[in-house]
Amino acid sequence: MSFFQKLTFFLGVLTIPYLLGMSGLFFGHSPPILNGAGGSFPYPLYSKWYFEYTKIDPSVRFNYQPIGSGGGIHQLLSHTIDFAGSDSPIPDTLLTGSSSEVIHIPTVAGAVVIAYNVANIPLLNLNKETISGIFLGEITRWNDPRIVSLNPQATLPDLPIVVIHRSDGSGTTYIFTEYLSKISQRWATLAGKGTSVRWQIGIGAKGNAGVAAAIKTIHGAIGYIELAYALQNDFSMAAIQNQTGQYVAPSMDSVTKAFPRSFDHKDFRISLTDSAEEGAYPIAGLTWILLNINSTPPLRLECLIKFLSWALTDGQTYALPMDYAPLPSSLRQNVLNLLEEVKRKNSLSVFPWSQRGAYWLLLGKECKMSCPNLAIFKNK
Structure with missing residues (x-):
């Protein structure tokens, strides 16, 4: 060479x-x-x-x-x-x-939480009647007897409820309204489920970040956002009554419990909302x-x-x-x-x-x- x-x-x-x-x-x-x-x-x-x-x-x-x-x-x-x-x-x-x-x-899976801005109320229980009533505009004040009866330990103020919802097409909205459509026939008829729905009341904000910003700045506000955004803003979050009658706070453990026990091998469009599993958080997706x-x-x-x-x-x-x-x-x-x-x-x-x-x-x-x-x- x-x-x-x-x-x-x-x-x-x-x-x-x-x-x-x-x-x-x-x-x-x-x-x-x-x-x-x-x-x-x-x-x-x-x-x-x-x-x-x-x-x-x-x-x-x-x-x-x-x-x-x-x-x-x-x-x-x-x-x-x-x-x-x-x-x-x-x-x-x-x-x-x-x-x-x-x-x-x-x-992955996550929780859509109901976050609110009411002073001195760190814990709040809500059931299907109160959630649908609030977001349909039928429950308008924080000291409504239907909310008070679920929270005897709390002193709820005579304060207007200000509903915050998404203004853009949103999967977070889909998860939340799918849950509401399952638990309330009245909601299903008036508003329905989807990435955008026929809101009966409230102020629209863009993105999870926009909804979080509105909740943070408006005293008496309530809205739905993904759990990570609520934790980042140190929001109070409601415990939601599930199918078994338990009031369950959003957490990774309660979201995991919402998974069904078996899965389709090809179609992964699986719904986790309103799960019948014990300990499951009902607004998961x-x-x-x-x-x-x-x-x-x-x-x-x-x-x-x-x-x-x-x-x-x-x-x-x-x-x-x-x-x-x-x-x-x-x-x-x-x-x-x-x-x-x-x-x-x-x-x-x-x-x-x-x-x-x-x-x-x-x-x-x-x-x-x-x-x-x-x-x-x-x-x-």
Whole structure:
């Protein structure tokens, strides 16, 4: 071997580690920015997940806008984002006749709490009659006898009740109004359930943060927000009577008890509201990441599946410290199985994004000919 050949070989060996760190440049692709939008309910946890995951795969970046579940679903079905965050499932009626193939990936569960701003009332019991009465505008003062009878230990003031609700399309609203529709036929008739409903009374505010800000500034206010936002603001929260007659405060333990004992292996649009389980908090709900399989480019879909697989395993350890309930292990395994099935059906590769350029150079056309369905070759 000549000196020039030795030098060429030596430089080639030195170059391989560098190529393994490149991010797809040899295919004309930039490192992916995964664009998402949707619910503010899981936003604190998702922000933590994005931060931690980019330490594992620095080539991936996330851009998630907490515009509300309704807005996220609209953008996903309009093919303007890669994924949506939603606390409300997409009903079959919305997908019928559509070219979209949407899958619901549950990530964690959380509590929608009834927070209030009334001085010197740290504990408050509410049942289905008082909750529906307050949010329908039929109970208008804090010393209403129906509230007083549930709270004999409290001195409730003669103060107007100011209802705060969401003004934007919201999965938090969906969870809350799904609960109300289950426990009150009058609510179901007058207001209904959904990400937006026919509010009979109250002041609208945008996002969980907006509702929290309104509760904090208005004496006598009451509203519904995700537990993490209530804890951040040190709000008083009501204990809610569940199906078994218990008054249950929101906590990760009481949210976990709301899970059913068995799960469908394919359809993860599971409702946790008004659970019949002992000790369950009745206004609990799942939050999902929604993927539109048909419209997501293979490389982006692969990156999302890899991220979600991490979120459902190592990422679950971040849930409890941030006041979300991890998924039960049996449900997580079913969801991971679905992700593997999606990966197989779409012939997605197992090679990390950062190694694809080097993989192409090292294996060349022979691999492309023998493995034409690998995602690394699909856009060539």
